Amino acid sequence: MSIKKYLFFLALFTIIAWGLWVMVITYIDPSTSSVLTRGLFYITFFFSLLGSFTIIGYAIRVMAAHQEMTKFRLNIALRQGVLFALLINISLYLKSYDKLSWLTIIITLVILSLIEFLFLSISTKKING
DSSP: OOHHHHHHHHHHHHHHHHHHHHHHHHHSOGGGOOHHHHHHHHHHHHHHHHHHHHHHHHHHHHHHHTSOOOHHHHHHHHHHHHHHHHHHHHHHHHHHTTOOOHHHHHHHHHHHHHHHHHHHHHHHHHHHO
C-alpha cells in the first residue's frame, strides 16, 4: 500500500474514532457507567489520539526534513503516536481514580521512554547489521 493511501485511511479512521468518542461522551452517563462503557471511552479516545498524533508527527517529520515521504518516517510517527496516546490515556485513567501524581507521571514517562529507547536500539541494530 502506498503512503498516500495509508495516510488517507489513517485520517479516515481517525475521524471515525473521534466521532465514536464524541458519541460515547455524549450518550453515556459516566455516573452510571459500567466497566464496559469506561473501556469503550478509553479505547475510542486512545485510537483518536493515536491517529491524530501519528498524522501530526509524520507531517512535522516530512516538513522538517524537506525530503520525500518514506515508510521509515511513518513507522517512527506511528510508534511515537502510540506512546503519546498511552501516556495521555494512562494519565486520564489514573486521574479518574485520584491516583495521578507527579510520581506516577514520572514513572509512566520513564517506562515509555525505556520502550522508545528499546525500539531505537533495535532499529539501529537492523540498520548497522
